Amino acid sequence: MNLQQLRYLNEIVHQGLKISDAAKALYTSQPGISKQIRLLEIELGIEIFVRNGKRIVAITEPGKAVLAIAQRMLQDAKNLSEVAQEYHSQDIGHLTVAATHTQARYALPAVVKQFIKRYPGVKLGLHQGNPTQIAEQVLCGEADIGIATESLMLYDELITLPCYEWHHCVVVPPGHPLLNEKKITLQQIAQYPIITYDFAFSGRGKINDAFAKADIVPNIALTAIDADVIKTYVDLGLGIGILAEIAFVAERDHHLCKLEAKHLFKPNTTRIAIRKNEYLRAYTFEFIELFEPKLTREAVAKAMHQRD
Secondary structure: OOHHHHHHHHHHHHOOOOHHHHHHHOOOOHHHHHHHHHHHHHHHOOOOEEEEOOEEEEEOHHHHHHHHHHHHHHHHHHHHHHHHHHHHOOOOEEEEEEEOHHHHHHHOHHHHHHHHHHOOOEEEEEEEOOHHHHHHHHHOOOOOEEEEOOOHHHOOOEEEEEEEEEOEEEEEOOOOHHHHOOOOOHHHHOOOOEEEEOOOOOOHHHHHHHHHHOOOOOOEEEEEOOHHHHHHHHHOOOOEEEEEHHHOOOOOOOOOEEEEOOOOOOOEEEEEEEEOOOOOOHHHHHHHHHHOOOOOHHHHHHHHHHOO
16 A cells, blocks of 8 residues: 555545546556556455446445545645645745635735735635635645635534624615615615625625515525626616625725615624644744734644644
8 A cells, every 4th residue: 555546546536536537637547547546455455446347436435434544644644745844945835725706806915915925935826716616625635725704614624713704785876766775674675686696605695594584585686706796787787786895995996885784684704714634834824814813823723723
């Protein structure tokens, strides 16, 4: 048994049980991977995969147990490498952050600017996606940190740390009738076409819950994953917008008007997610603290230890 065999096993599963795709991802040959997996099965005395001819169609129950152990061993091997890298070059490396559009566009720019200034030798990557995609990227190692509002807490394999609380707001064009109201209501909002987030994004569930609790069916005319898209269509007069308050910047969005909606929708909490048992480089702790000052290295390390 060797780490290469475990990498082959993990990649086959990651590629949806397609050996050809695993071979491409690992820059090796399909027959070579098949041979090594067979040797691993012979050594362990079990069938890891269910096969139909030469094609893998499923992973066996003992295979699932082997995969879980293999993934832990691969993670430990990666951690060993990170420890050595930390010792030899503390300010050089890679950091990949997966975040939703709202976080990437409005919450992260100042953090990224500070981080790059402090760590010019660290190559920083920024991936955007929906919360489920973000969680999966962190789980499979494609991202070191995930930042989102929804879904992250649904994954037991992740440690999620609360950062800051935020609210939704309503945006309308200048001269809109809602601007005459002292305190808008759900009933008033429901009289107009609504442009807001796709269900998977930025606290959309809190919006749905508020209307459902009030027994009101809103007219959701258009949904998007991008707050800037929502504002664009509001500006065109296609409806009123409901979006994250952080995504409304008065200096930039002077062509729109913001209405408070804290009394209408429950608050949301943005969270950071990291893999369990992950070795975090010093600059990773630094990035997390830049994003949320209360998440110091000591606080993050304590949270990781408590969840072991």
